[in-house]
């Protein structure tokens with residue numbers, strides 16, 4: 001370390017380029033990242049696989065990026081110099097946009113990828129505005145120019161008209177065929193600025209993510225803004241005040257590589273035998289104990305969860321394990337929030353806040369896979385704002401906690417303002433759907449001669465449940481949606497309780513608009529009848545508002561045991577089915593006298609038109 005001069009470090013800093021890739025989902029971010037890794041020989045050809053930066057199994061299986069990933073790449077440019085790129089891949093789905101904003105805070109530039117055949121979509125806009133808000137230099141890239149339907153000139157026009165960015169010299173790329181990647185690499189060098197943090201200032205490094213490693217403790221991912229950090233330094237987390245001695249620093253390339261130091265401009269990781277996960281928060285600033293900075297860097301806006309759901313271990317003895325798992329996951333997912341809750345039906349669990357249903361799905365699956373837990377999850381709910389007759393204002397995250405109707409003066413629900421981008425011919429279908437979901441039309445803007453941005457105000461509860469799937473199916477996949485929260489609006493809402501064998505099951509209660517109550521009550525009771533296995537006595541299933549029964553059906557008593565027989569000769573298939581049964585059984589909960597499978601808690605999400613869709617009407 002001693003022989004490295006300040007001038008050498010400054011020279012190195014001039015060769016750093018930190019950038020992120022933003023795009024609408026499926027426009028090709030991960031494929032472009034793969035090509036960059038390949039052409040800079042960051043990964044040997046034999047180790048190359050698709051979606052290299054999507055390291056979680058879940059990401060590969062679903063073909064989506066969930067987590068941001070930062071990787072260091074060395075590129076020898078046409079000017080003969082070698083540049084250090086820190087490439088930060090980000091997710092495209094709206095549920096994960098907080099990951100996008102975190103990665104943008106670590107970069108100076110953003111590659112904006114737009115599909116040459118699809119053009120600008122809703123999340124293209126949302127993500128590029130995040131980049132513009134972060135003062136990043138933006139380099140437009142038009143990808144998939146190999147497609148027969150590609151129309152790069154039209155897409156350039158859209159980038160200029162809709163986003164207001166000069167796209168005349170956008171890089172034309174086919175990530176699939178490797179076309180345009182050499183030009184893209186040169187443009188990264190010429191268009192993006194080098195970081196300019198003061199190397200001699202006290203250390204200030206922004207934590208943008210972290211993971212828990214059983215051996216090394218918390219691995220902190222950071223962007224060094226000023227100063228230098230190296231092993232042996234005593235560091236301090238400026239917000240939590242915790243102090244540690246650094247054991248290792250390094251970068252991901254794409255595997256972890258130790259370094260002697262990280263300096264202003266670098267994006268890398270640090271370990272310090274941090275076992276207490278509560279001390280390390282994304283958005284906190286790391287400084288040196290001996291030479292501390294005066295002020296922390298601006299952190300991140302805390303995320304407000306959009307949906308809440310109850311998570312309960314199937315086996316009550318695993319309650320402590322669930323808490324530990326949630327704490328560890330929170331380290332890696334700053335948007336996850338949770339607090340203890342109890343349910344008469346399900347016992348001890350947690351009310352967990354998510355950014356959307358995909359986020360919920362991902363968290364649930366990570367808890368089950370990475371922490372080996374079997375969970376029962378209750379139907380997701382938005383947060384309702386209730387004003388009582390006494391003037392008290394309550395935020396209700398759990399429908400079963402809604403006060404009795406005579407105590408309620410006003411119930412309000414969250415609304416969103418949505419941009420729905422769609423070809424002309426589907427505008428009618430979009431409006432019909434939005435109207436059916438209690439939407440209020442705002443305005444409509446033409447993107448070009450055959451595409452429109454339709455703007456609606458809609459209840460968040462309708463959006464998170466199944467609006468997006470409906471939107472896709474009624475526009476043959478052409479519509480894209482992005483939204484932001486637009487505050488609370490009063491609504492005529494009621495709570496529906498479900499009774500099994502005349503006992504109220506608190507975990508099955510839900511809140512719905514009064515106009516849809518009777519219909520939903522009917523759909524749900526018949527759905528529960530299908531899902532809940534027969535037992536040796538008849539089970540009445542009822543939906544009620546207060547004492548008023550809306551719908552009722554009966555689950556007949558069984559006559560013989562049908563579950564024990566599996567009619568298949570194939571031993572593999574038999575083993576698989578048995579395994580499924582075992583897992584299925586683990587996810588059942590005995591509620592009073594009735595055994596309720598996990599699916600039943602999600603039946604609430606079914607609406608009558610789901611049934612119609614399922615029947616193809």
Ligand SMILES: Nc1nc2c(ncn2[C@@H]2O[C@H](COP(=O)(O)OP(=O)(O)OP(=O)(O)O)[C@@H](O)[C@H]2O)c(=O)[nH]1
Nearest residue numbers: 025026027028029030031064065092144174175176
């Ligand atoms: N024809 C063609 N297909 C491409 C090209 N680039 C990517 N694709 C395909 O487009 C699909 C989406 O690519 P990804 O790289 O996973 O997209 P992404 O933007 O990273 O998606 P998320 O990570 O889920 O947000 C994949 O099926 C790719 O094979 C291209 O240049 N040409």
